[in-house]
Amino acid sequence: MDLGLKDKVAFVMAGSKGLGKAVALELAKEGANVAIMSRNSENLKKAQEEIKSITGKEVLTIEGDVARKEDIEKAVKETVSKFGTIHILFANAGGPPAGGFFDVKPEDYLKAVELNLMSTIYAVYAVKDYMINQKWGRIIASTSISVKQPLDNLILSNVSRMGVISFIKSISNALAPFGITANAVAPGYTMTERIENLLKARVEKEGITFEEAQKSMITDIPMKRLGTVEEFASTVAFLASEKASYITGVILPIDGGFIKGV
Template sequence: MDLGLKGKVALVTAASRGLGRAVALQLAEEEASVAICARKEGPLQATAEEIREATGAEVLAIPADVSVPEDVDRLVEAVLDRFGRIDVLVTNAGGPPPGRFLDLTPADWEAAVRLTLMSAVRLCYSVVPAMRKQGGGSIMAMTSISVKQPLPNLLLSNSIRLAVIGLVKTLADELAPDGIRVNAVCPGWTRTERVEQLLQDRAARNGTTPEEEAARITAAIPMGRMGMPEELARAVAFLASPAASYITGVSLLVDGGMYRGVM
């Protein structure tokens, strides 16, 4: 199926590894030009070169920390200078640290808000005017199954990602007349570096091993396994593409059936 992404320009943040990297690679495979960012230039440039070699796509790599307002402005300006437009924005950031309420401080909350919520808000402020000017676009917010089903020991993620969903639903309504679609993708347990770190944290807290924690999690997933980054990336590419032209305001779970609610 042709998703209609050939010749489009996509900006994917926090894309040097994990889900961001998988999404950028998938969009490049669909023949979009891709701009990526991350805080560490070495891994970022290595990922950019890997995507170029694998797909032949044009890849712009810009070191930036999406929790820093000036970095966001500089990032978007650089992408517009290079390509003249942004058709797809994927707001992604490293997840907040694990912890329970009494383990965390107000400073932890403030840092998590900057990273998880305000990065998405600022990216939208920077990109939406360009999308309006060009006649439309697609914004995708990377969130988590935790917006539907809170996860143990992930209070910050459970709380703050819900605010991102509020942003997505409201912007979907406000920006639809401008031809801008706004959606969220909510991955379940997916094999990434962050999940490996979370498994280690759970094991240390529970006196188990990461392998035992992974087995407990997969036992609760109807498909009997964790997802792979490329499976999530294919869902993002579809929802971000013209093939999903009548879909906006959606929070799409990609979780192997783990969430059992009806809404």
């Protein structure tokens, strides 16, 4: 299936590792021009080299913190100055720290909201005029299964990501007349460095093996395995494509059946 992504321009936030990097790679494989943003220049360089070695595409790397409005605005300007416009926004960020109600302080919620909600809002406002003028755009915000089923010990993620869902649904109505779709994806447990580190931390803390930690993570997943970053990225690429032109305002779980509600 031709996704119609050749020469489209994608801005991928938090794109140097894990889910973001996988999305950048998949879009580059489909022929898109890709800009990736993250805080650490070494991570960016590694991702840039990896994507180039696989796809032959030059990736623009931009150092910055997605929780800072000025960094997002600068990154969008750099992307436009290199590639001419932005067609696809993948709004992504790092995850807030783990913890439950008794572990976190009120100020921690504000930081999580800046990281996961405000980053998405800053980016959408920064790209919207390019998309409106060209009457074509794809906004895909990455959230978590926690938007459908709050997760134990992740109260900051549970709370901060709900606003992203309301924001995406609201803007999908406002932007639809301009040929712009806005959707959210809700990844379940997907093997990235972050998940590997979480599993290793459990191995240390509980004195169990890596396989045992992994087994306990997949207990509630009907597919009885973690997702792969490739499975996540190909779903995002579809939503970013010409083929998904009549899908807007949805939350799409990519979770192996984890969410129990309808």
